[in-house]
Amino acid sequence: MAPLLQIFILSLLVSLIYCADPITKSCSQSYTGSGIETNINQVLSDLVTKASVGGFAVSSYGKGNNMIYGLAQCRGDVSSGDCSSCLADAAKALPVVCPKQTDARVWYDYCFMRYDTDNFIGQADTSSPVILYNVNNATDPDAFDKAVSKLMNKVNSEAVSAGNGLLGREKTKFTQYITIYALAQCTRDLQPLQCAQCLSSTLQYFPVYCSHRQGCRVLYTSCMVRYEIYPFYFPLDSKAKNPGAAKYATTIVHPH
Structure with a gap:
């Protein structure tokens, strides 16, 4: 094609x-x-x-x-x-x-x-994250998690770099057949430091909910992060293969 x-x-x-x-x-x-x-x-x-x-x-x-x-x-x-x-x-x-x-x-x-009714503009909100994770595990899961961790740190840093509009997008080739795609974004009412803190906070949930998963996302009100083994952000990767429909479980973490 x-x-x-x-x-x-x-x-x-x-x-x-x-x-x-x-x-x-x-x-x-x-x-x-x-x-x-x-x-x-x-x-x-x-x-x-x-x-x-x-x-x-x-x-x-x-x-x-x-x-x-x-x-x-x-x-x-x-x-x-x-x-x-x-x-x-x-x-x-x-x-x-x-x-x-x-x-x-x-x-x-x-x-x-x-x-x-409360004026939340300019305030970072990291309460009650919504977490969606692919129910399927990755092959070579420990190596996969290391690749994800490195990639997420990269997109988080990109999001807070000047000129990027608090958006980061990156991909990494995990194997000959598997590419990991990642995205991080903050709402644009935040300052870069607030954004960095918000994105960093999302990563605390990765070991609990995202470990070994083929895809995962953490949604806060003020920021979100996501990775998948298929292209989901634009411009789309024309070389990627469609892995088929993925099944996701959803968790809402309520404050203690």
């Missing part, structure tokens, strides 16, 4: 992900009345409009205890079209999956969106 055709097919398959169900959600703090709901709708509309242009936006609307703060961000490697579509899906989904809640967050493959 010609490389350009491979890239087109992979792009088509991956571009379908944004319209799937959310990866996960988080909801808390019930409210009553229409005032907050009006402010939430205004913030969501504002986030979709602004973040569709640059891939990131913050917004606020309302007064006093009814003030709503919002943030939206797309994965830094996706196209503007996929970003806009994901944001539109997220804005529609949030009030539905978190009905009458003032602290609402939703994660998709291509984007993340949240709103809250």
Whole structure:
């Protein structure tokens, strides 16, 4: 198959992900009345409009205890079209999956969106991570874990380097037939040091949940890391072989 055709097919398959169900959600703090709901709708509309242009936006609307703060961000490697579509899906989904809640967050493959009555902008949040891991183990698991560790440190460093927009993407050839792909990203309201601390915090869960796994991701509100043995970030690797559908287990780590 010609490389350009491979890239087109992979792009088509991956571009379908944004319209799937959310990866996960988080909801808390019930409210009553229409005032907050009006402010939430205004913030969501504002986030979709602004973040569709640059891939990131913050917004606020309302007064006093009814003030709503919002943030939206797309994965830094996706196209503007996929970003806009994901944001539109997220804005529609949030009030539905978190009905009458003032602290609402939703994660998709291509984007993340949240709103809250507390002003969280510029604050790193590393509570209650969501962890998804491939149920299949890697071959030569100890060597695989070492390769993953080295790769994750590399993408985390890349994410906080100047000019990268708090996004890191790298790959490493593990064997002749297996390439490991990794991505790290922080929300762009954070400073580089905050981002570095957030990304570093994700790695504490790797020995517990990701060890020997063919793929794994840790999702915080403020940052996320992920690795797979297939290309999942853009530009897609045209030389990669499709490993078939992977099965994932999900764990939410609640604070003690």
